[in-house]
Amino acid sequence: MVKHKTPPPGTAHGEPEFVEMLRKRAAIPRGSTVVLGIGDDCAIVRPRRSSDDLLYTTDMLIEGTHFLRDTHRPEDAGWKALARGLSDIAAMGGEPQFCLVSLALAGWTTGYWVERFYDGLLALAGQTGTALIGGDLAATDRLICDIVVGGTVPRGQALRREGSRAGDAIYVSGQLGGSARGLETRRGAAWQRHKRPEPRLALGRFLRERVGATAAMDLSDGLSLDLHRLCAASGLRAEIEAPPMFPAATLEQALHGGEDYELLFTAPPGVRVPRSFRGLPLTRIGVMRRGQPGRVDFDGEELPRGGWDHLSHR
Amino acid sequence: MVKHKTPPPGTAHGEPEFVEMLRKRAAIPRGSTVVLGIGDDCAIVRPRRSSDDLLYTTDMLIEGTHFLRDTHRPEDAGWKALARGLSDIAAMGGEPQFCLVSLALAGWTTGYWVERFYDGLLALAGQTGTALIGGDLAATDRLICDIVVGGTVPRGQALRREGSRAGDAIYVSGQLGGSARGLETRRGAAWQRHKRPEPRLALGRFLRERVGATAAMDLSDGLSLDLHRLCAASGLRAEIEAPPMFPAATLEQALHGGEDYELLFTAPPGVRVPRSFRGLPLTRIGVMRRGQPGRVDFDGEELPRGGWDHLSHR
Numbered sequence: 154m155v156k157h158k159t160p161p162p163g164t165a166h167g168e169p170e171f172v173e174m175l176r177k178r179a180a181i182p183r184g185s186t187v188v189l190g191i192g193d194d195c196a197i198v199r200p201r202r203s204s205d206d207l208l209y210t211t212d213m214l215i216e217g218t219h220f221l222r223d224t225h226r227p228e229d230a231g232w233k234a235l236a237r238g239l240s241d242i243a244a245m246g247g248e249p250q251f252c253l254v255s256l257a258l259a260g261w262t263t264g265y266w267v268e269r270f271y272d273g274l275l276a277l278a279g280q281t282g283t284a285l286i287g288g289d290l291a292a293t294d295r296l297i298c299d300i301v302v303g304g305t306v307p308r309g310q311a312l313r314r315e316g317s318r319a320g321d322a323i324y325v326s327g328q329l330g331g332s333a334r335g336l337e338t339r340r341g342a343a344w345q346r347h348k349r350p351e352p353r354l355a356l357g358r359f360l361r362e363r364v365g366a367t368a369a370m371d372l373s374d375g376l377s378l379d380l381h382r383l384c385a386a387s388g389l390r391a392e393i394e395a396p397p398m399f400p401a402a403t404l405e406q407a408l409h410g411g412e413d414y415e416l417l418f419t420a421p422p423g424v425r426v427p428r429s430f431r432g433l434p435l436t437r438i439g440v441m442r443r444g445q446p447g448r449v450d451f452d453g454e455e456l457p458r459g460g461w462d463h464l465s466h467r
Numbered sequence: 468m469v470k471h472k473t474p475p476p477g478t479a480h481g482e483p484e485f486v487e488m489l490r491k492r493a494a495i496p497r498g499s500t501v502v503l504g505i506g507d508d509c510a511i512v513r514p515r516r517s518s519d520d521l522l523y524t525t526d527m528l529i530e531g532t533h534f535l536r537d538t539h540r541p542e543d544a545g546w547k548a549l550a551r552g553l554s555d556i557a558a559m560g561g562e563p564q565f566c567l568v569s570l571a572l573a574g575w576t577t578g579y580w581v582e583r584f585y586d587g588l589l590a591l592a593g594q595t596g597t598a599l600i601g602g603d604l605a606a607t608d609r610l611i612c613d614i615v616v617g618g619t620v621p622r623g624q625a626l627r628r629e630g631s632r633a634g635d636a637i638y639v640s641g642q643l644g645g646s647a648r649g650l651e652t653r654r655g656a657a658w659q660r661h662k663r664p665e666p667r668l669a670l671g672r673f674l675r676e677r678v679g680a681t682a683a684m685d686l687s688d689g690l691s692l693d694l695h696r697l698c699a700a701s702g703l704r705a706e707i708e709a710p711p712m713f714p715a716a717t718l719e720q721a722l723h724g725g726e727d728y729e730l731l732f733t734a735p736p737g738v739r740v741p742r743s744f745r746g747l748p749l750t751r752i753g754v755m756r757r758g759q760p761g762r763v764d765f766d767g768e769e770l771p772r773g774g775w776d777h778l779s780h781r
Contacts, residue, residue, distance in 0.1 A: 171604075174582075178589055179599035187565055187598045196600035198565065198617070200517050207514070207521075211567045211615060213605045251501055251512065253525045255613045268488075275492055284501045285493035286510035289613070290485075291527045299569045299603070299613035301525060303512070 192386070193314050194241040194370055195304070206311060208304040210241035216259065216296040224339060227266045229348040230298070231273030237373065238302035239281055239352035240414040244371040246312040246361030247304035249281050249354065254288035257297040270298075281354060312361050312418070314386035317368035321419040323391055323439040324426060326356055329376055330402030333410025343399060350414035356430050360418055364426055369418035375409045377449060378458045379417055385447035387419075392450045393439030408451070409459035506700070507628050508555040508684055509618070520625060522618040524555035530573065530610040538653060541580045543662040544612070545587030551687065552616035553595055553666035554728040558685040560626040560675030561618035563595050563668065568602040571611040584612075595668060626675055626732070628700035631682035635733040637705055637753040638740060640670055643690055644716030647724025657713060664728035670744050674732055678740055683732035689723045691763060692772045693731055699761035701733075706764045707753030722765070723773035 176191045188206065189197040195208040214234040216222055225233075235252060242249045254274065258267070278285055283302065335347030353371070360366040368387055372379050376396060384391050398407040419441055420426050426435055449456045490505045502520065503511040509522040528548040530536055539547075549566060556563045568588065572581070592599055597616065649661030667685075674680040682701055686693050690710060698705050712721040733755055734740050740749055763770045 175585070175599070175602075178585060180593075181598045181600075182593075182596045185564070185596075185598050187600055190598065190600040191602070196565070196567070198600070200514055200519060200521070200619075203514050203517050205514060209565075209567060209601060209615075209617070211569050211601060211603050211613075213569050213571060213603050213613070215571060215605055215607055218605060218607075250499070251510070251523075253510065253523060253615060255525050255527050257527060257529060257611055271489070271492060279494075279496075282496045282499075284495045284499050284504065285489070286495075286501055286504040286512070287523060287525060288489075288505070289525050289527050291529055291532060293529055293532075293611060294608045297571055297607060297611055299525075299527070301523075301567060301615045303523070305514075 189313070194244040195247070195311070197311055199308065204308055205305040206308050208242055208245050208247045208306055208311065209301060210238050211299060211301045212237040212241070214298040222261070225348060227269035228273030231270040232277050232349055234298045234300050235274050235277045235283070236350045236352050236414065238300050239277070239283065239354060240350065240371040240373065242302055242304040243352045243354045243357035244312065244369050244416060245306055246310065246357045246369065247306040248358070249283040249302055249304045251284040251286045251303050252278065253286060253301045255299040256288065257291045257293040259294060259296045262296060281352070310361055312357070312366055312369035314368055314370050314383045317383065317387035317389060317419040317441050318421070319389055319441055319443045320422050321367050321441045322422055322426070322437050323380070323393060323441060324418050324420065324435050324437050325372070325376070325396050325415055326353055326433050326435055327413070327415040328397045328399040328434070329372065329413050329415060330406030330410045331399030332412040333406040334399055334402040343401065346399065347412065350412065352414060353416045356416055356433060359430055360416070364420055365424060366418040366420050369416055372413045372415045372417050373411060375411045375459065376407065376417070377409050377456050380449050381447050381458050383417060384441070384449060387441065388446045389441045390444035390446065390448040390450065391439055391441055394452060396438045397434060397436045408456065503627070508558040509561070511625055513622065518622055519619040520622050522556055522559050522561045522620055522625065523615060524552050525613060525615045526551040526555070528612040536575070539662060541583035542587030545584035546591050546663055548612045548614050549588050549591045549597070550664045550666050550728065552614050553591070553597065553668060554664065554685040554687065556616055556618040557666045557668045557671035558626065558683050558730060559620055560624065560671045560683065561620040562672070563597040563616055563618045565598040565600045565617050566592065567600060567615045569613040570602065571605045571607040573608060573610045576610055595666070620675070624675055626671070626680055626683035628682055628684050628697045631697065631701035631703060631733040631755050632735070633703055633755055633757045634736050635681050635755045636736055636740070636751050637707060637755060638732050638734065638749050638751050639686070639690070639710050639729055640667055640747050640749055641727070641729040642711045642713040642748070643686065643727050643729060644720030644724045645713030646726040647720040648713055648716040657715065660713065661726065664726065666728060667730045670730055670747060673744055674730070678734055679738060680732040680734050683730055686727045686729045686731050687725060689725045689773065690721065690731065691723050691770050694763050695761050695772050697731060698755070698763060701755065702760045703755045704758035704760065704762040704764065705753055705755055708766060710752045711748060711750045722770065
């Protein structure tokens with residue numbers, strides 16, 4: 154759930170204004186169990202007397218934008234549709250519980266395609282303990298899949314974007330730019346990374362339970378844009394150096410390429426963060442500073458937010 | 468959530484086979500908190516130690532299928548998008564808590580249209596205590612809105628389709644065929660009914676708390692198809708007479724027209740169901756019988772399932 158990230162076409166507002174407009178209008182009713190509404194990777198709901206908070210995220214997967222019929226197998230599209238939501242649950246340090254899948258089928262879609270789509274989706278669901286509990290089915294011009302994932306996290310312990318403090322170190326998992334590189338070359342490990350992103354669920358729980366991360370989010374729209382969002386939510390700026398790059402990815406792809414689904418997180422300066430977690434590198438790339446909220450400096454200069462615009466990749 | 472109601476184009480299976488295929492494949496993991504998965508108006512989840520069960524439903528609203536750009540104001544589309552999910556919560560006797568709204572915008576969509584869409588959606592959300600807690604935004608060819616609604620119901624007390632017993636009386640709320648009539652004439656009270664359906668939330672709670680209804684569902688796809696589903700879920704057949712008709716609606720529209728969003732329910736023969744609830748008529752239309760599961764007899768002859776096919780109404 155990269156909540157309402159793209160501005161409506163034809164509107165004067167950009168994305169932050171649109172999210173802000175919605176957040177202001179979407180008043181949480183008195184006595185509601187809602188703890189956190191629009192604006193983070195997941196919304197948080199706290200049922201009365203529950204020891205767990207509930208996490209919810211929703212993500213659309215659109216033909217031509219998030220997958221291409223000619224180059225993505227249906228299993229890959231199904232996998233990715235669910236992986237995007239699971240990555241949001243990972244970013245909050247949560248455990249996925251269930252999903253609901255709405256599918257609007259295009260004229261070209263066959264029953265065989267749909268079954269293979271569910272093969273990919275259910276393979277990832279099975280690996281992660283996510284139950285498919287419902288959905289809706291309709292027809293339209295271009296295949297669209299909208300998935301809601303529900304998860305749990307111990308009460309009050311979700312990792313949020315807004316918890317970072319000045320002086321905290323900034324880390325990323327894995328290597329960045331792989332998905333953008335894969336989309337360019339359509340082959341090798343980078344293409345596999347693009348088609349089958351791995352939601353970092355175990356890492357998210359580790360960051361919450363063991364590292365004491367102060368803030369976290371997943372990298373869906375590119376480091377420059379996503380780190381800007383984390384900084385803005387925390388009211389701070391960031392200073393970073395080059396992140397670890399996926400083999401053959403360019404610095405541009407590592408800084409601005411989307412859909413890597415690695416985790417971006419911050420930890421207090423005194424915390425010893427291991428160099429890797431189950432073989433996945435954890436790399437310190439910078440530090441949070443007081444200053445203009447949302448600003449990101451790279452090698453001493455302000456980094457433009459060249460993040461992934463899903464709308465331009467059709 | 469009329470879960471996976473339409474078959475994928477190009478597939479050999481019809482809708483019941485598709486839902487059954489998904490239900491079989493969508494195994495609920497061991498130790499899961501999921502009580503009820505695919506196949507009813509809502510899925511049911513029971514958090515550990517919670518006194519409430521959680522209800523989830525998801526529904527897509529598609530331009531050209533569920534609303535027409537030329538004839539539906541954006542406020543009406545936003546209202547209806549949420550009303551469909553709330554109606555599923557009502558059918559289970561639940562209380563809505565929150566919603567997540569995914570919106571795929573078409574090229575024609577302006578910022579002004581989107582704001583007015585949210586005017587309608589948030590008006591209904593405010594009236595029903597439903598918090599808007601998140602969503603996603605993207606672009607495509609034809610406007611699509613997918614909404615998940617989450618609700619609560621006291622533990623173990625959700626009204627389900629499967630609870631009906633032989634001898635139970637069958638009831639409907641309100642008058643049927645209004646929405647189909649409205650779509651035909653595009654004017655008057657019937658058109659208003661089509662554009663602004665009223666989810667029967669207070670009635671759903673009343674049926675659960677006071678009437679002791681044995682089964683319930685909402686009428687989204689037409690009485691003939693929806694009663695067939697209730698009968699199939701309960702393993703029974705039904706005998707009915709003509710339901711109350713919306714002014715100027717035909718019998719055909721009352722029996723087969725979709726999108727009335729009234730409630731269909733059953734109650735034991737000894738229960739005295741009032742003739743109306745807060746001005747809304749409650750009418751006995753028949754009785755549940757042992758026999759071929761899913762069969763519906765109308766005036767002594769088997770009623771064909773001519774229910775609403777959303778796909779044929781573009």
